[in-house]
Amino acid sequence: MVTHDAARDAAGESGTAEFLRQVRCAWVIAKKNARVYYLKGPVVTFGIVFPLFFYLSFAAGHNAPVDLMVPGIAAMALFFTASAVGPLVTPWERQARTFERLITSPASLSAILAGDVGAGAAFGAALALLPLAAALALTTAQVIAPLPLLAGWLLGSIAFSSLGVLMAAPATDTPSQVMMLSNLVRLPLIFVSGVFVPHAQMPQWGQWLSPLSPLSYCADLIRVGFGASAYFSVTLDVLALAGFSAAFLVAAHFFHRRTRDHAT
Amino acid sequence: MADAFGPASMPVDALVADGLTRCFGERMAVDHVNFSVGRGEVFGFLGPNGAGKSTTARMLTGFLAPTAGRAVVAGFDVAKSPGAARRHIGVVPEEANVYADLTVRQNVLLMAELHGVTKAQRELRCTELLQTFDLTARATQKGRELSKGLRQRLMLCMALVGSPQILFLDEPTSGLDVASTRMIHEVISRMNREQGMTVFLTTHNMEEADQLCHRVAIIDRGRLAAIDTPAALRGRVDSRRSVVVKFSGPGVGPADVLPRPDMEIETLVDGWRVFSPEPGPLAQHIAARTAALGLRIDSLNTLSPTLEEVFLSITGGAHGHA
Numbered sequence: 001m002v003t004h005d006a007a008r009d010a011a012g013e014s015g016t017a018e019f020l021r022q023v024r025c026a027w028v029i030a031k032k033n034a035r036v037y038y039l040k041g042p043v044v045t046f047g048i049v050f051p052l053f054f055y056l057s058f059a060a061g062h063n064a065p066v067d068l069m070v071p072g073i074a075a076m077a078l079f080f081t082a083s084a085v086g087p088l089v090t091p092w093e094r095q096a097r098t099f100e101r102l103i104t105s106p107a108s109l110s111a112i113l114a115g116d117v118g119a120g121a122a123f124g125a126a127l128a129l130l131p132l133a134a135a136l137a138l139t140t141a142q143v144i145a146p147l148p149l150l151a152g153w154l155l156g157s158i159a160f161s162s163l164g165v166l167m168a169a170p171a172t173d174t175p176s177q178v179m180m181l182s183n184l185v186r187l188p189l190i191f192v193s194g195v196f197v198p199h200a201q202m203p204q205w206g207q208w209l210s211p212l213s214p215l216s217y218c219a220d221l222i223r224v225g226f227g228a229s230a231y232f233s234v235t236l237d238v239l240a241l242a243g244f245s246a247a248f249l250v251a252a253h254f255f256h257r258r259t260r261d262h263a264t
Numbered sequence: 265m266a267d268a269f270g271p272a273s274m275p276v277d278a279l280v281a282d283g284l285t286r287c288f289g290e291r292m293a294v295d296h297v298n299f300s301v302g303r304g305e306v307f308g309f310l311g312p313n314g315a316g317k318s319t320t321a322r323m324l325t326g327f328l329a330p331t332a333g334r335a336v337v338a339g340f341d342v343a344k345s346p347g348a349a350r351r352h353i354g355v356v357p358e359e360a361n362v363y364a365d366l367t368v369r370q371n372v373l374l375m376a377e378l379h380g381v382t383k384a385q386r387e388l389r390c391t392e393l394l395q396t397f398d399l400t401a402r403a404t405q406k407g408r409e410l411s412k413g414l415r416q417r418l419m420l421c422m423a424l425v426g427s428p429q430i431l432f433l434d435e436p437t438s439g440l441d442v443a444s445t446r447m448i449h450e451v452i453s454r455m456n457r458e459q460g461m462t463v464f465l466t467t468h469n470m471e472e473a474d475q476l477c478h479r480v481a482i483i484d485r486g487r488l489a490a491i492d493t494p495a496a497l498r499g500r501v502d503s504r505r506s507v508v509v510k511f512s513g514p515g516v517g518p519a520d521v522l523p524r525p526d527m528e529i530e531t532l533v534d535g536w537r538v539f540s541p542e543p544g545p546l547a548q549h550i551a552a553r554t555a556a557l558g559l560r561i562d563s564l565n566t567l568s569p570t571l572e573e574v575f576l577s578i579t580g581g582a583h584g585h586a
Contacts, residue, residue, distance in 0.1 A: 021380060025378055100357060100361055105350060106351045106378055107378055
């Protein structure tokens with residue numbers, strides 16, 4: 001059977017042109033997600049209200065110092081907000097059957113997932129600025145090294161959003177099931193990240209587990225931004241966040257594809 | 265119907281199902297299905313519930329990966345070049361899948377953007393399509409506020425805004441009112457006639473298939489049972505040709521006017537439908553016998569089998585086996 005594939009491949013169309021088309025599709029999907037899902041109740045609850053009260057309930061009882069509390073609030077706000085959109089979008093889209101619409105559009109699965117990650121990361125990076133700005137205005141904390149802070153902010157939002165998209169991979173169209181799984185994964189990652197308890201004061205097992213949490217590296221970069229010394233190293237923090245992002249995305253692609261191929 | 269339709273006018277197949285197979289666990293939903301659809305053809309895909317119609321359509325549109333075989337759409341292998349294949353198609357699935365929180369216009373523009381339509385063209389195409397489907401006044405209404413018929417029209421706008429070469433329609437008029445059904449039929453026919461658009465139509469509605477399709481395929485238990493023009497398929501079941509006779513005034517018993525007592529008869533309110541492979545001589549016999557008995561015939565017609573009868577004959581009347 002004769003198809004266009006060979007001719008198209010020979011013409012080199014499969015490379016750059018297709019990549020740019022998919023980048024554009026990812027952008028369109030990210031815009032759509034922002035428009036449709038940012039103000040949904042569960043996103044606001046799990047992305048803003050939940051982390052705020054979660055941290056305040058901890059900080060209020062421990063009289064935490066400003067240099068620990070402000071980076072901690074910022075890192076945790078970023079973690080919760082950036083990972084709030086991803087787990088909800090796909091189940092909602094499956095429920096409304098709009099996921100089928102996207103899959104049969106020219107957008108590839110990678111572009112759809114990239115769009116979901118982009119929307120989640122932008123939501124997290126923008127909304128988590130509010131507690132950061134409030135903390136800067138109301139406390140004595142100051143940004144000493146903007147670059148590590150910026151790197152932690154951007155890479156952290158992408159890594160956390162990718163984690164959210166990965167958690168949406170199970171074949172379910174029930175958002176509450178995904179949120180349950182999401183919290184099951186997110187809460188342990190917080191406790192070993194050094195956000196509540198400085199690494200040096202953690203038990204030995206906590207210090208061993210800490211490198212497994214992407215939040216550890218993000219919080220480390222943000223702490224450096226506020227003038228603290230790095231627990232790992234800035235380079236390791238950057239590489240680890242980039243690595244976590246890539247790993248989460250590859251895994252998300254694999255599981256979403258498997259879910260689709262084993263659909264009944 | 266498309267005047268240009270015919271083998272000579274379509275050197276390239278728009279769609280090819282080549283041994284297409286899909287298993288769900290132990291169950292084989294689609295079993296090595298082979299067919300091709302010519303460019304500019306309206307192709308009907310019929311079958312009972314659970315026969316594999318939607319699964320086949322989902323493999324052709326790239327939503328489901330085949331277990332075996334391959335789907336070629338607009339010359340592109342769907343597995344190897346899914347993006348290229350999907351740029352040439354528009355899909356209207358069976359269940360409404362518009363974005364409930366987006367307006368009618370935003371839904372259409374979203375699909376235009378995904379298809380890479382330029383901004384100026386997007387606005388133009390969107391406006392044209394909303395006019396075509398009588399949705400202009402509802403452009404700012406959210407998807408959730410639309411009735412089923414309006415949502416179906418919106419889905420057609422969304423499928424057509426990328427100017428696809430091939431349109432996939434899965435039960436497009438199921439549960440719609442007469443006006444919406446007629447509008448959709450007219451637009452499908454016009455797009456096919458004027459733009460040479462290929463249409464892959466999955467339907468339960470035999471009248472719709474008969475009216476719109478150049479060829480139809482019948483799938484049963486995952487296997488292709490028949491594929492031909494509606495007229496040729498009807499010709500396969502000559503035994504379902506019939507004579508309908510209606511009497512004015514007092515009727516008469518079938519045994520009095522029929523040549524044989526064992527003929528298949530369907531009783532009507534004021535007459536009968538008698539099945540025979542040769543309805544012409546049968547009609548003459550009934551007319552002669554009725555006249556001899558001094559009775560009056562109100563109407564006497566010979567009928568070809570309907571596509572529904574062809575369908576039931578081929579599938580053994582199997583409705584609803586999953």
